[in-house]
Structures are given as structure tokens and as C-alpha cells.
Amino acid sequence: MSFVIVNATPSSAVATGGTIAFALANASVLGQVKFEGNHVLYARGLQAQFAFPADFTIAYSGSTATVTYNGTTSIPAGTLVELQLESAGENNYLYKSTEPQDAVKDILGNLRATVARPVRVLFGAVAAASATAVVNAAARAGVVKNTYASAVVLDVPRGLAVKSSTTDTTQTVTVFGTDEFGVAMSETFTLNGTTAVNGKKAFKTVTADQNNIALAGNLSVGTQAGVLGLPFFLPGGTSAGAGYVMKETQDGATPTAGTFVGGDLTKATATTGDVRGTWTPNAAPDGAKVYEVVISASDLAFKGVPQFTS
Incomplete structure (x- = not known):
């Protein structure tokens, strides 16, 4: 997998069944992640990591990914929450700089092509x-x-x-x-x-x-x-x-x-x-x-x- 990381800071505590909206860089990111599944959510306020789809689910709309949290302990208000979204492609972050890459990105870092x-x-x-x-x-x-x-x-x-x-x-x-x-x-x-x-x-x-x-x-x-x-x-x-x-x-x-x-x-x-x-x-x-x-x-x-x- 390769992946995209987006962050959000909820203004109020997020209990079981609550949602967090993550803004993607732009709508093109949706095509990179929608049909993948090895996503991870990390709540710094809980110092805990959560796995998709057992601990959270995602609904996509345009350039927004809305996470529904299924954990048992509320995520505190005002704490950073990181969403790591798997995108198409193999583990290209393991490549050395001297090796050919398996992905093509534009000037903004959007994934445009992958092997x-x-x-x-x-x-x-x-x-x-x-x-x-x-x-x-x-x-x-x-x-x-x-x-x-x-x-x-x-x-x-x-x-x-x-x-x-x-x-x-x-x-x-x-x-x-x-x-x-x-x-x-x-x-x-x-x-x-x-x-x-x-x-x-x-x-x-x-x-x-x-x-x-x-x-x-x-x-x-x-x-x-x-x-x-x-x-x-x-x-x-x-x-x-x-x-x-x-x-x-x-x-x-x-x-x-x-x-x-x-x-x-x-x-x-x-x-x-x-x-x-x-x-x-x-x-x-x-x-x-x-x-x-x-x-x-x-x-x-x-x-x-x-x-x-x-």
C-alpha cells in the first residue's frame, strides 16, 4: 500500500457513533482511496490506533471523508486525530531514491498514476x-x-x-x-x-x-x-x-x-x-x-x- 494522511481536530468530544469530517486535499484524492481498505485512525488524545472497518467506517463525498467512530472511549475535544488512507499501489515508500518509483504524482503531491x-x-x-x-x-x-x-x-x-x-x-x-x-x-x-x-x-x-x-x-x-x-x-x-x-x-x-x-x-x-x-x-x-x-x-x-x- 501507499497512503494519504489527513488530520482533523474535533471541537467537541466524539463518542461511539459520532463522526469526524476530514478534508481531503481535493476531490481527485477520492479516486485514490475509495476502493481501498487498509485504513488506520490514530487519536492522539487517547494514544490509541483504530482499524478499519471494525473500529471506524468512512463515507466519502467529493473532497470530504466522514469517519464514524465505533470505539468505546470518547475521543477528547481539541485533540488531533490522524486518518491514514490507503491508496492504490504497492509499498512505494520502501523504495530507495536510486530505484525507479511505482507512482507518478503531480506538483501538489496528488497520486496520478501507479504501477x-x-x-x-x-x-x-x-x-x-x-x-x-x-x-x-x-x-x-x-x-x-x-x-x-x-x-x-x-x-x-x-x-x-x-x-x-x-x-x-x-x-x-x-x-x-x-x-x-x-x-x-x-x-x-x-x-x-x-x-x-x-x-x-x-x-x-x-x-x-x-x-x-x-x-x-x-x-x-x-x-x-x-x-x-x-x-x-x-x-x-x-x-x-x-x-x-x-x-x-x-x-x-x-x-x-x-x-x-x-x-x-x-x-x-x-x-x-x-x-x-x-x-x-x-x-x-x-x-x-x-x-x-x-x-x-x-x-x-x-x-x-x-x-x-x-
Whole structure:
């Protein structure tokens, strides 16, 4: 990451849920920081540092970044608060003066260009979706956490789908596991009877499930044909069609475009999107098609906001 630092001095104490407005140098800074996420807030009056988005969130408008503070101790009035905003690009502050820089700035110091490398993300021959890849029609009469004898390891990080064998529609099922870097995560699904409910998070392993009340039917947990996980953060927001994607390939050829969803920069919960972003290829995986995508990546080190696990 590279970053921009802006300061503010609140005139009154800022309690939990309070806001602080930071003036950016100009509106062009918005484009540098809006789709990034490794931001840090430092309150000198508390001698404390806070992490985005668990401890604070940011809303942008023109040349103003408005922070909502979620800490428990009020920030005192009249004390300096520093906001370090991550901007696009790798750690260019580590470069020596004799080395080529990876960023171009104007006379005012505004970031105007940064190096972004074409990065090939390799999926290989992804297995076909399976409605019972994780759990196959298992009774769930109790509400205890059902921990598997051994973790179910998926071929690639991918989205899950849950369903009941009968008319369960009011129960929720929380699935536990890890992402591809071994970080614990969980996702909660509301059952829709025998219709599979698709998740948004990409799991690499699945280790347990837990329903909130007993199920009348049997539970199945499987994999989707899409929602394949990415190994680094994809900017562009959580709507379909996130930018920065250069090319998709299927068996070495260019296929009909699939659907990308950018990493979710909100504080992760049991129902938010994937923290790094996902891809759903247009042609469903079948264990034979070989997939690859090329992404214009400016910060491979950023793996998204912290995962949620309950």
C-alpha cells in the first residue's frame, strides 16, 4: 500500500457513533482511496490506533471523508486525530531514491498514476458443483455445533449452498471453516426448504455447521458452480461487474464473460460478501474445463478486511 494522511481536530468530544469530517486535499484524492481498505485512525488524545472497518467506517463525498467512530472511549475535544488512507499501489515508500518509483504524482503531491501488474489467477480444472460435497442429508435435530471428524477441503475456494430435505424455511444454518490462507470464517444461511440457498463467501475448508433450531428435514451443504474465491483484494465494490479485470480464459481461449464481485469493504458479518471478491465463470465447472483470469493488480499484499467468524 501507499497512503494519504489527513488530520482533523474535533471541537467537541466524539463518542461511539459520532463522526469526524476530514478534508481531503481535493476531490481527485477520492479516486485514490475509495476502493481501498487498509485504513488506520490514530487519536492522539487517547494514544490509541483504530482499524478499519471494525473500529471506524468512512463515507466519502467529493473532497470530504466522514469517519464514524465505533470505539468505546470518547475521543477528547481539541485533540488531533490522524486518518491514514490507503491508496492504490504497492509499498512505494520502501523504495530507495536510486530505484525507479511505482507512482507518478503531480506538483501538489496528488497520486496520478501507479504501477499495476497483470496477475494470472489460476483455478485449474474446477470440480462440478455438488449439492452434497460437504454434508449429505444429515439429521440436525439439536442446536449444538456439529464439528466434522476431519475438515472438508475444497478444490478451490468457492461458495457454498445449503438446503433441507423438506419444508424448513425459518431456520438458519451457520457454516464454519477457513479461507485459503487458513483464516477462520463463517457464514449464516436462512433455509428455503428444498431450494438451495447460495452463499457469498468463498470457503477453502469447511469444519462445522450449526442450526439455530431443530430441522424437520435433513441438512445438505454443497458447493456452487460459481463464486470462486480470489487470492487478493479485487477493488470495485460489491456489485457485479467489478473493474480491474483484464481477461478471462477457459481452456486457453476467451469465453463468454462471467461475473465478478469486488471485495466487500464493510465490517464482515455472518452475511456480508467475500472480503476479497469472487468470480463466477459463464460456463459451469465440470472438472475438465481449465479456468484462469488476469487482473490488473496494484497491491497483492492486501487480502481484504478481517474475516468474520462467530
